[in-house]
Amino acid sequence: MGRPKVYIANKVPYEVEEYIGKHCDYEKWDKDEEVGKDELFNKISDKNGVLLAGIKVDEEFIDAAPKLKVVSNATVGYNNFNLDAMKSRNIIGTNTPNVLNNTVADLIFGLILASARRITEMDKYVKDGNWKAPADNSLFGVDVHNSTLGIIGMGRIGEVVAKRAKLGFDMDVIYYNRNRKLEIEEELGIEYSDFEDLLKKSDFILLMTPLNNETYHLIDSKEFNMMKTTSIFINASRGSTVNEKALIEALQNKKILGAGLDVYESEPIEIDNLLLKMDNVVTLPHLGSATERTRSQMAMLAAENLVKGVLGEVPPNAVPELIK
Template structure:
């Protein structure tokens, strides 16, 4: 079968797909204009990859498409309504990356609190020439209050690390109560405003939806303690980035740790890159070799199932399967 692979598909998985199918792989191209990509798209029965904007415009050029297999847990790059209208299956790769992203998020908590990146530069640049003073001190993580916005699988894994390893008090805000977190980690459910006012560390880990777009902005940053540390491990669009910059520059919050941005890759003139109290990562939350390989393998499993008339294990738009099997 004809398969279009885009951006991030690990080599062993790509080779396995090529052994059984007609696969064309594309990386670092403009999917709107690249002629070879558009030619492959016109014949593709399946798409596998990361970050391809699958919208109405693209789907009009893909008349044979049966399934789109995202190599990620998030799928805000997919127009699910349009895919469902056309009876095209959409899949993702949940659960596999939970612990890896939780490790990264907690790493940002530690790095911002203890100023690890800043002090690493301080040592390497030869500035450590005498005894340290309190201007170099960070803040404790243990026994502090961690507020988690979005208590899904990853939020739960972060709570586990914080409660069991650092004796932190867990506060959380989510669409629904999470009895598992409350029972296992003594987590306290709060309204968003209450959490923002109470927490020492605030970790945002929601998906990007219409409801969460711009969820944290000027008002929310002003509700936080001036000693609060803000961590964004969700999507760049869940916050108003300029409002975060202003909050940091005006000392409304202490620091921030970021893995995501409004524009990615981040532009080099972005003020976030000039602030010492910000730790910046290149949207690498799930990117360890082990996890990336497992995600590619699961995405290929979803793809193969859909192409061969079986229900993919991680089907997002289940109504398509029902329609195809009436």
């Protein structure tokens, strides 16, 4: 029996490619731009496995790859997977959780600090030559320490953020989650909260839920109306967990103080989006896990998942919905 054939659909570090090459015959896409559909479908026509990062795996993709056994996503989320179509063809899908937890938590705290202390706004203020006298209260921000952080979605990343908040900034941390996490409550001294109470009590509200039918527009006008007018909203989950029009309205009407965003309903964000015109909004280009070290670790984990899958083993990070 010959070696498995796989396709690497995005650029990966050399050591990742080398690892795959020890176990499989492979072809790769090595350009910075995303591989085109025709090129991709041509290359996967005889492949047993594909490593990719967010490319849509739908019925058309699957039909183009009749020998496919495993699709390895070099991301945590797998909203790009058509789970029903993959399950009908017994195709395993995998993702790369855990390795990015600390990196994303760093970015989240960057958003919290930048929003609270108006760091990007004040950077522009200085560079535009507007600093001509000592700072008056028109330039003041709000404190992060000793404030209340409400986390919606206490997954792995939420737990890391809670630890930073509690132990590093002396914040009171409350959280809302589908399931209570008594161990984490006891370990960190954080408290479980009712969803509406969290919105009403928190100075900073961090949204960290996955995107699914239940969480689509989880935060809408009703939820923004419950928040303090002094609260800051942070979203590092998925853009469509928030009704962006409602967020813009809440900011325009000063229902909340500000926002820190790494995700949007449409990505890349359109240049005429009103969020880009607001001084009290910090906007990042979906950088959650984007450090060289973390992305390399994610690519290696994706490669390990891929190799195990095409060799007939159950990958360590197989998507549960696709395992019999």
